[in-house]
Amino acid sequence: MTLFESPQPAPAKARERTERWWHRATGYQIYPRSFADSNGDGVGDIPGIISRLGHLADLGVGFVWLSPVYASPMVDNGYDIADYRDIAPEFGTLADMDRLIAEARERGIGIVMDLVVNHSSSLHAWFQAARRSREAPEHDYYIWRDPAPDGGPPDDQRAAFGGPAWTFVEEVGRYYFHYFSPAQPDLNWQTRALREEVYDMMRWWLDRGIAGFRMDVISLIGKDVDARVYEEGPDLHRFLQEMHREVLAGRDIVTIGESWSVSPDTGLLYCGRDRKELDMVFEFSHIREGWHPERGKFAPKPFELAGFKRALFAWQDLTRHDGWHALFLSNHDLPRQVSFYADDQEHRRAAARMLATVLHLLKGTPFIYQGEEIGMTNARFDRIDQYRDLETLNHFEEQIALGVPPEEFILGANRNSRDNSRTPMQWSSGANAGFSSGTPWIEMNPNAERINVEQDMLHPESVFAHYRHLVRLRRDHDVISFGETEPLLMDDPAIMAFQRRLGGTRVLVAGNFTGEEQHVNLPDTVHGEGSCLIASHSARERIGPDLRLAPFESFALLIEEA
CATH class of the missing domain: 3.90.400.10 (Oligo-1,6-glucosidase; Domain 2)
Structure with missing residues (x-):
């Protein structure tokens, strides 16, 4: 077997499970404002997305989570919706949206809409x-x-x-x-008529052919404001079960909830197979590991692998026999993963590949955030007037009033501001990286001329090619889609390692999170002869008792046991 070959399908006995199409699929998030601009106004739009569907088909993703394109005053870049049944003019028209759904479907890609129903726009x-x-x-x-x-x-x-x-x-x-801003008044889910309006709107979109919903801060809809209980309030699961009964049941779609409070103690309440609520949930325990415990996300904190591993593997254990996990390191609310977790300078390409390896080979549905597949980095702005994010700007005013020096806040924003992931997609080395012929709504990342799709695809260790391979592995290998996860080397501060097991098949995975060569002291019980599915440099020849990984190197070994 060569490095990029896939084995024959597993025997029928190994496939005896309840399988849904999204178990083998990889999701891709598009932030429409920053993906592709078709008309030169500096803002990405739906026709621009349609023009880049070939990129997504080449990558092999099964569905696209589309951040909001609904009619909106854009106070929070579309997460303040003024009309749930219309499209913002800067993004296009409802006809454009129907064309996107149809043309994506022709390429085997579903469109998942962002359902924002904790709040509406104050202009609704x-x-x-x-x-x-x-x-x-x-x-x-x-x-x-x-x-x-x-x-x-x-x-x-x-x-x-x-x-x-x-x-x-x-x-x-x-x-x-308003939990967020005055422009985003919270909807009162205790009102039955409001819930019926939401359910009717959801059915309207599903009947137009979308593949499901990603549900924005859905854990807030059951809140008790007077008791100051916001997340996972007393009526949350009653409402989700009602939503499933009224809208979702019987449809071949995918539903992904977002919760900043869900934990292994409550995770299966959302996605347990008998709960009749959601298919999976975005949870943020591994993200919070990088936040200052008191000052929050805008206070830099060095990344520590130990806590990160504990958080991820807790969810692997939770979903061992029930539920499902949404796997991600990046999205529109988070910094670029190669900048936050690894090295976006000397070892950027290796680091991007390594992060992809250890995430995509876990159990769950992986999500790729636009630009992640070429190793895009944080922007590192110098001044507050370069930022556009409502959250960043508001917190800047508050922190300065409390005496925090502006340069200290900018340091934290350069690490954690939402605008790090919102700079435009870098397609080529041309003007504005091929994103727009006009002036982009937010500044381009200064490194766009050398980090872009065009340049990456020419490189012998292309990040894009690595992601494409990982997407294919999940689609082709039962052990990657459904195997149980066994953590390894939990106390190692430099190496993330684990193995996946299904029947007589194992996949052994390891990644070096440092800029130094590391000795990987794997337990004797996990060694075995096999085919290297993912490797960097010469790791294929070095896998064994004395394995050493170069800076940010990773590997995955497929072992078929007798």
Whole structure:
């Protein structure tokens, strides 16, 4: 067997399981504003995405999670929706969206929409009616409280994006609650009519042919504001089960929830096979390992592999026999993974390949965030006026008011700001990296001329080719899609290692997270003769008791036992 060959399909006995199409698929997230601009206005759009479907088909992904393209004032770049059944003009038209769904399907790619129903835009027709009269039916679609005795907010709750969580509306003499920003009033899921509106909208999109939903901060919809219980509130799972019953049941789609609070203790409540809620959930325990425990994401903290491994492997253990895991290191809310977890300078290409290897060979559905497949890096802006992210700008004002030096905040933003992942996709070495013929809505990464799809595909150790191979391995190998995960070397501060096992087949995986050569002291029980599925440099000849991995090197060995 050569390095890039796949074995024959496993015997029928090994396939006796309940299998869904997304078990073998790899997802790809598109942030539309920054993916491909077709008309030169500096903003990515749906026709631009259509023009790049060949790239996604070549990569081999099974579905695309599309960040919001709905009509929106764009206060939070589309996560503030003014009309759930229309498309923002800067992104195109509903006809463009239908064409994207159809042309992607022709290439074997499903389109997964971003469902943002914890909150709407303050410009949504529902909220406009709600703020005009307490008697309007839509008034109950949102969370209102009367003023405190002194006329101020009902309490001192704070919004996640900074400032008070309550905003006063003079017309009705009440305050409305917004977990994020005043432009994003929270929907009141206790109102049955509101839930029916949401379910009808979901059915409308599914009937247009989409492949499912990624559900934004879905763990917030069951909140109890008065008790200050936001995440995983008392009615969350009742609402999710109702949603499944009313909308999702019987459809061959995929549903992915997002929760910043879910843990191994609560994970199977979302995605257990008998729960009838969601197929999988994005959880962030491994992400939080890189945050300062008190000052949060904007305070730099050195990456520590030990905690990262504990978090990832806890979820591998949880989903050993039930549920499913969404695997990711990057998305539109997070920094570029090669910059955060590894080395985006001297060893960038090897580091990008290594991170892909250890993530994609775990059990679950992997997600690739646009640009990750070529090793794109953080932007490292110098000034706050280069940032566009609402969260970053609001927290800058708060931190400066508290006496944090601007340069210290910028240091943290360069590591963790959401704008690190939102600089435009780097397609070529041409003007604006082939993203747009106009001026991009946010500055290009200065390294775009040398880090782009065009240049990467010419390199003998192409990051893109490595990702394409990993996508194919998951599709072709039962052990990668369904095998159990056994962690190895948990106390090793430099090496992440594990093996996957299904029947008589094993895959042994190891990656070096450092810029130094490392000796990998694998237990005697895991050695074996096999074919190297993934290797860098000459690791194929060196796998054995005295294995040494070069900086950021990784390998995966397929072992067929007698």
